Amino acid sequence: MTWDEMAPLLWQASGESAVMVAWSTLFTVLFGLPLGVALVVLDRGGLRPMPALKSVLGFLVNSGRSLPFIVLMIAITPFTRLVAGTTVGTAAFVVPLTVGAVPFFARLVETALREVGPDVVQAAQAMGASRLAVVRKVLLPEALPGLVAGLTVTVVALIGYSAMAGTLGGGGLGDLAVRYGYQRFETALMIVTVVLLIVIVQLLQSLGDRVARRLSHK
Structure with missing residues (x-):
């Protein structure tokens, strides 16, 4: 196969992979960021301690992370059909990509937030800041470098997931590699x-x- 024959195939497959990764990244942040915040806020010693609820959320997150992605894609087929x-x-494989990435990203968010010094949070509370204000104006800004690093790792993982999605009809570079x-x-x-x-x-x-x-130096 010559380059002239490969180029259109690679261009189309790259576009499909980009769409899958972009949309799943967006939904992963929308769902994973609040979930990661909840894991910290609801924990013992958190802003709103609710250990029982935190344990339930932790169990769900760990369950989602324990399944290999190719198994997850097959297991949630009915849910994918319901949503997409x-x-x-x-478009359909954005659903399993998001479901697979949300618990992964949530744990990274939790790790980044736990690295914020408790003295910073206590100082904000002493000045009368509400729980929501502490999260929005203290926890998230202070943890921003770690959140960006976690998001980068998640996007890289989603690229790998999207390649696996191609083996089951998701299109993209994975599908191109398998079919051709x-x-x-x-x-x-x-x-x-x-390459x-x-x-x-x-x-x-x-x-x-x-x-x-750059964010960590500011």
Whole structure:
């Protein structure tokens, strides 16, 4: 297969992977960030201690993280069909990507927030700040470098998840590698796909690390 034949396939597959990763990243932040905050706020010694509820949330998060992604994709097929109306295609696989990434990101958010010094939180409370104000104006800003680093790790993981999604009809670079590189023995296309994924991951990781370092120096 020549480069002229590979280029359109790679362009289309890259676009599909980008759509999957972008939308799943958005939904992962929307659901995972509040969940990670809740794990800290509801814990013993937190802003609003509710150990029983925190234990339930922790169990759900750990359960979600314990399933290999390819098993998760199959296990939640009915839920995917309910949400997306189908179980194949790029849009449909945003659902399992999000479900798989939310507990992962939530734990990273929890870790970042726990690194904020308790004296900073206590000082805000002493000045009469509400729980919500402490979270919005103290915890999240102080933990921002760690949150950015956690988000970077999550996006890299989502790229890997999206490649696996291609094996079950999700499209993207994973689907391209399987259909052409594996089933049609197009070794050159397989190599180019692998190199492209490596380059994308390296660029995103470098960008995330740079942003996190700049935020930590402010």
